[in-house]
Amino acid sequence: MELTLAISSSPIIGLNHYLVLAAFIFVCGLLSMMLKRNAIGILMGVELILNAANINLVAFNRFSYAYSPDHKPMLDGQVFAIFVIVLAAAEAAVALAIFLNYYNNFNTIDVERAQTLKG
Amino acid sequence: MNSIASILALSVDAQTVPAVLFYLFAGISAASALGVVLSRNIVRTAVCLLFTLVGVAGLYFLLESEFLAAVQLVVYVGGTLILIVFGVMLTSKSPFSRFEPKAGEVVVAIAACIILFAALVMAIRSADFRPQTLDTTQKYPVVALGQALLGDYLVPFELASVVLLVVMIGAAYLAKSRKRDDKRAVARGAATLSQKARQWS
Amino acid sequence: MSILNALTPHPVLAAAADWQKTFFEIVSGRPPLVWEQVTASVALIAMVFVPSVLLLAMFSIWWERKVCAHMQSRPGPNRVGPIGLLQSLADGIKLILKEDLTPAAADRVLFRLAPYLSFAPVFAAFLALPFGPNLTFEPKLNAGVFWILAVLSVEVMGVILAGWSSNNKWAIYGAMREACQMVSYEIPLGLSIIIGVMAAGTLNLVELGHLQGGGIHTWIVFKNPFVFCAFFVYFIASLASNKRAPFDLPESESELVAGFHTEYSGMRFAFFFFAEYAAMFIVGSIQTALFLGGWNDPFGIIGHYYSQWIGDPAAHRNSLIVLNLIAIAIFITKALGIVFVQMWIRWTLPRPRIDQVLYVCVKVLIPAACVLLLGAALWELLVPSWHQAGLIDNPLPWFHYNPRSWSDWARGGATTSLVVQVILALIGVSIVSAIALWVGYAFITRRTVKQRLTDPDPIPEPA
Numbered sequence: 001m002e003l004t005l006a007i008s009s010s011p012i013i014g015l016n017h018y019l020v021l022a023a024f025i026f027v028c029g030l031l032s033m034m035l036k037r038n039a040i041g042i043l044m045g046v047e048l049i050l051n052a053a054n055i056n057l058v059a060f061n062r063f064s065y066a067y068s069p070d071h072k073p074m075l076d077g078q079v080f081a082i083f084v085i086v087l088a089a090a091e092a093a094v095a096l097a098i099f100l101n102y103y104n105n106f107n108t109i110d111v112e113r114a115q116t117l118k119g
Numbered sequence: 120m121n122s123i124a125s126i127l128a129l130s131v132d133a134q135t136v137p138a139v140l141f142y143l144f145a146g147i148s149a150a151s152a153l154g155v156v157l158s159r160n161i162v163r164t165a166v167c168l169l170f171t172l173v174g175v176a177g178l179y180f181l182l183e184s185e186f187l188a189a190v191q192l193v194v195y196v197g198g199t200l201i202l203i204v205f206g207v208m209l210t211s212k213s214p215f216s217r218f219e220p221k222a223g224e225v226v227v228a229i230a231a232c233i234i235l236f237a238a239l240v241m242a243i244r245s246a247d248f249r250p251q252t253l254d255t256t257q258k259y260p261v262v263a264l265g266q267a268l269l270g271d272y273l274v275p276f277e278l279a280s281v282v283l284l285v286v287m288i289g290a291a292y293l294a295k296s297r298k299r300d301d302k303r304a305v306a307r308g309a310a311t312l313s314q315k316a317r318q319w320s
Numbered sequence: 321m322s323i324l325n326a327l328t329p330h331p332v333l334a335a336a337a338d339w340q341k342t343f344f345e346i347v348s349g350r351p352p353l354v355w356e357q358v359t360a361s362v363a364l365i366a367m368v369f370v371p372s373v374l375l376l377a378m379f380s381i382w383w384e385r386k387v388c389a390h391m392q393s394r395p396g397p398n399r400v401g402p403i404g405l406l407q408s409l410a411d412g413i414k415l416i417l418k419e420d421l422t423p424a425a426a427d428r429v430l431f432r433l434a435p436y437l438s439f440a441p442v443f444a445a446f447l448a449l450p451f452g453p454n455l456t457f458e459p460k461l462n463a464g465v466f467w468i469l470a471v472l473s474v475e476v477m478g479v480i481l482a483g484w485s486s487n488n489k490w491a492i493y494g495a496m497r498e499a500c501q502m503v504s505y506e507i508p509l510g511l512s513i514i515i516g517v518m519a520a521g522t523l524n525l526v527e528l529g530h531l532q533g534g535g536i537h538t539w540i541v542f543k544n545p546f547v548f549c550a551f552f553v554y555f556i557a558s559l560a561s562n563k564r565a566p567f568d569l570p571e572s573e574s575e576l577v578a579g580f581h582t583e584y585s586g587m588r589f590a591f592f593f594f595a596e597y598a599a600m601f602i603v604g605s606i607q608t609a610l611f612l613g614g615w616n617d618p619f620g621i622i623g624h625y626y627s628q629w630i631g632d633p634a635a636h637r638n639s640l641i642v643l644n645l646i647a648i649a650i651f652i653t654k655a656l657g658i659v660f661v662q663m664w665i666r667w668t669l670p671r672p673r674i675d676q677v678l679y680v681c682v683k684v685l686i687p688a689a690c691v692l693l694l695g696a697a698l699w700e701l702l703v704p705s706w707h708q709a710g711l712i713d714n715p716l717p718w719f720h721y722n723p724r725s726w727s728d729w730a731r732g733g734a735t736t737s738l739v740v741q742v743i744l745a746l747i748g749v750s751i752v753s754a755i756a757l758w759v760g761y762a763f764i765t766r767r768t769v770k771q772r773l774t775d776p777d778p779i780p781e782p783a
Contacts, residue, residue, distance in 0.1 A: 013141045015248055018178070021145045023239040025171070027232045028152035034228040035220045038161050040206050044168050047199065048152055051175050062182040064248055073260070075267045078184050082268070085194050086279050090286040092199045096206040097293035109210040136358060162484060166430060169437075169477055186463040186523075189470035197473030197506060201499050204480055208496070261462045261523050 018059035026052035039099045039109050043092060050088045054081045141181055148174030159219075161211065165204050172196050186261050343454040346633050346640050364457065365447070373446055377597040378408035380656075384597075384663050391667045418586040423486060426583065430485035435584070435591035438478025442598040445471045449605050450525040452615050452647035453626050454640070464525035465513060468606055469506075472561075472599065476502040479570065482592070483580035494579030497674055498563060498570035504681045505560040505567075511689035512554035515696045516610045519543040521714045529614035530716045533623020534723025541611035542744040544703070544737065546696040551611050553689050555658075558603040560677065562596070565666035569674045604658035605651070612654055615647035620723060622647055627718035703740075706732040 029048030036042050061077025099109060106113050147170055154167035172195045179188035268276050344352045344360065352360065382397065382405060389396025397404030422431055445468045450456045461467055476499060483495020520528055520540050532539045541551045560567035571579030581592045608614060616622050626643060629636035672680075706715045717723040721732060729738045 013138050013181075016243055017141065017145070018182075019243045020240055021149060021178075023236060023243065024149050025152045025175075026239070027236040028149075028156050030235070031228055031232045032156045032164075034232075035156065035225060036164075037220055040203060040210065041161060041164055043203060043206075044155055044164055047168060047195075047203075048155060048171065051171065051195075055175060055178060058179055058182050058184055058187060060248075062184070073263050075264050078187050078264060079267050079272050081179075081184075081187055082190055083272075083275060083279055085190055087282065089194050089199045089202075090283055092202050093286050093290040094293070096202055097290040099206055100209060100294050103210045136354065160427070162427065162430065162481075166433070166481065173474070185461060185467060189463050189466045192470035193466075193473050193506075193510075197470070197476065198503065201476060201480065201503055204477075204484075205496075205499060208484065208492070 015059055015063040018055055018063075022052040022055040022059070025049075025055070037110050037112055039102065039111050040096075042111065043095050043099075046095075047088060047092070050084055054084050057081045057084070137181055140177070144174045144177035144181065146174075147171075148178065161207050162204070165200065165207060168203075169196060169200055172200065186264055342459060343644065346454055346637060346644075361457070369443070369446055369457075373443055373598055374594065376601055377594040378412065380597040380600065380659060381411075381593065382408045383660075384666075387660070387663045388667045391664075412590060415586055415590045420586040420588065421583075423488070423583050425487040427485040427487070430481050431583075432588070434478050434482035434485060435588040435595075436478070437481060438475050439591045439595040439598075441471045441474040441478075442595050442602060445602045446598070448525060449602070450529050450609055450614055451651050452644040453526070453529065453622075453630075455644050455648055456526050459524075459526045461524065463523045465517060465523050465528070465606065465610055468602065469510065469513060472602065473502070473506060475595065475599065478595075479580050482584070486580075486583040488583050490576040490578075491580050491582045494570040494576050494582070498580060500674070501563065501567065501569065501677060501681075502561055504678060505557045505685075508553055508681065508685035508689045509557040509561055511686070511693055512550040512557060513606070513610065515550035515689075515692055516540055516547055516554070518693075518696050518700060519547045520610070525609050525614075527714065527716075528609055529616065530623070530719070531714060532613040532717075533616045533620060533626065534717025535616075535620030535623075536613070536618040536749070537738070537741040537745045538620070538717050538723055539611065539613040539616075539745070542741045542748060544696065544699045544740060545744065546692045546699060547611070548744055548748070550689070550692050550696070551607070553685055553692065554607060554611070555661075557681075557685060558607070559662060559665065560681065562599050562603055562662075564600065564662050566669040566671050567677055568666075568671065569677055600659050600662055601655055604655040604662070607658050608651060608654040612658075615651040617650055620717065622650070623718050623723075627716075703737050704733045704735075705737055706734055 026049055029045045029052060031045075032048065033042050033045035036045060057077040057080050059077075061075065065074050065076065067073060102114065103109050151167040151170035151174065155164050155171065158164045158167055172191060176188040176191040176196075179185075179191060342352070344356070385407070386396045386404070397407035400406040400410045422428055447457045448461055448464050448468050448471075450459075450464075458464075479498045479502075480495045483491040483493075483498070486492070517523055520531055520543075522528060522531070528540070536542070541547055559565075563570045569579075570576075571581065576582070581589055584592065622643060625639070629640050629643070633640060715721050715732065721728040726735075726738075729735050
């Protein structure tokens, strides 16, 4: 309901639309991190959250900080988003290597089974 | 013919096209993000994530950052997602594996997330971000992005490349270690076999 | 910009500001309204792009069968229509009428989704191709080359899903091979494109076309020796990322039945087929647009007349339309020429093992591409060029300078690169003409199929 309110209040697509969408994707990512027990499912939740953050960065860049006072294009948000994408790829590679090792040791990808250190 | 043209001219103005496209891409990415949460089958979850990523690439396009949209498609869809699908294929024993969370966990998680979402939306609505007046005719030149990456952001750029190198080596080592043990075991086995063969001969 | 002060203006320089005009503006003489643009885009996609993509794919399928048949001394399809031209249409009708099977153990939703996932990106890539000076669907795409590459990299998801959801071990082997191959060959592919883009100085496909309008020596493949080598790296990597032989391990029929599309039948199978042939055309088009001069002829005639006419589009409306049509024909001919080389290689070379394919990528192509990238960067740094003389970054031939005049190049300080470009162009032309002469000689001295079948004499041994 909040979503429709936010949209109907302004006819032109502006910053708020992007922010609400990013919030929704963020919440979806958080939810799938909480609910999935498959380690790769959790990784996908992380990717959703990173994407939500990226939408925010690019939208703020476009709508609030597009030009410096002397009318030069400012690209800080986009540059940050590129770094986030690159680091997300690196993070996925390491996480998957860890998951493969985990699978080799426990013979499952269910994160709840890793309890050999449990007292 | 003229009446159709005039109706179209009235209904399709400069604001409509980006608005329609925004709702299209936002709908795709929001619906498939929900699909990531709801889907139980891990490969279908990956497909939902694919559509979210493509939808977000479309949104970047609307935000006048084509280069970022292309990066999103190349790196996220063509790289990260394929890595993830690889992981899924290598780690699932039954073809379509499922893991169920407990009912209590589901209720708590959903409640917490709804509250969080409501809080975020209220915060967004009450905040005053002061948008700049936009010059829609001017596009971001890709050249400026390249100059920013190799100028102001040179140190993070180089650091990112070092991180990538470290990750490449680390991931290769982590994923390979088990296999090396196997090789050693095989080598040990071969050594004992040849010893025995020598004894017998 | 500052070139105006540094160079005495070329007679046509006044038009330099609006070298980028849409076809609509040329026909109607004014920029389109928003609704006209929307309607025109929708109509173009539905009525021009969809049929022409299908037509091109069908033509390429027929052509491939003809090429392979002639290489194996048989006539190939020759029953349906003149010289078998309608064979693909007949095959298409047959495929539509076939039963659309889904294996019982398959994941139904994903199984049905996969062919569309692999076809849609190829189609999206078509929308960015520059067919002529005013014939680009989205001319203001600043990251055009990179965008096509990005869209094509989505295609692999369809293949992986097809293999996975079929629940068939051959299919999954094919899908895994495809994923390995695509992900690793994207690196040399991207690097070689970057080398070309570095020499050109722009990612915009329309600007790339105009940059190469001054005749064969201004084509980017001849800009410097490193780009010349990168051209071949790109070609090899594009073969692999398109899963064409000799890199067709994902569907190698001697090992994996049909690879990832083993379980597909009917129209869904046809979608994979269309996607493959359309992707062949697209990688050929990228090569044409980035390296081989795009829509321009080797003598710079199109660029010359375009620069003269675009200054007053109202007076030269019909000439510009004709020029665009000639440009589209040249572009498609060049791209189909590259597709022909892809087919030629497919029916000539044997298939290596998958580890050899990955060896070629990781230990040969990636290091080679990195060395070329370094060399191209040093070339840009050390060899004097227009922008080092304080002139504008990308001087367009005919608009900003006369590509045939030595004095213009000398004024821009780019004589060294001009000499290198001319030498490389001569080398390229001589390679192509040597191959053409060889093929022509073989064609003239050939024996017809009938002669080969009925001639009792063995082929004489060379002395």
